Amino acid sequence: MPSYCVNKNEQTNGDHEVHDLTPGTCDHLPDSRNRLDLGYHSSCSSAVLQAKQTYRQSNGCKHCTPTCHTT
Template sequence: MADYYVNNRAQTNGDHEVHVSGCGYMPGDAKYLGDFASCWPAVTEARRTYSTANGCAYCCPACHTS
């Protein structure tokens, strides 16, 4: 299990990236999503707020789709 966060600011492509706690690319302006066993439920939770949520290419590569 790990703590996941979503970036409150969209990237230039419109994605709101989901990060695992401790990721070097996690921004300071992030919303806590919860403690999840993998990135998939974290991204699903993030999409309740941001329909364009996507996994970070570095800490959540399995959930990185764009």
Template sequence: MPSYYVNKNAQDNGDHEVHQVDVCPTPADEKNRLYLGNFSGCQGAVREAKKHYLKANGCANCSPACHTS
């Protein structure tokens, strides 16, 4: 199963982007990552990220199925 992390730094719109480890062409700096775990898809990773940040969203590049804004 793929591994995911959320960027600790919010985007301009307030979203914290969820990225797939070792897949994303636009990864967050390692110091700005909060590891979320292994999930069968980005939906579970975004749900986990929302436990830490109210506004979480999939990365348009590596988690497009969960990119909503």
């Protein structure tokens, strides 16, 4: 089961991106100080839902969680 984080910094469109922390999965991870740990999830969709509890405008990273990337 993968571990996820959300970027504390918003993108230019206001999204906070959710990333899969599995080693080698994402080349676009935020710096460790800019990550909010979301823990382990069976899918990116549940990780995004958890991220939205902190950052209402959260979205999956188009590189490592493309099925949860909507904007």
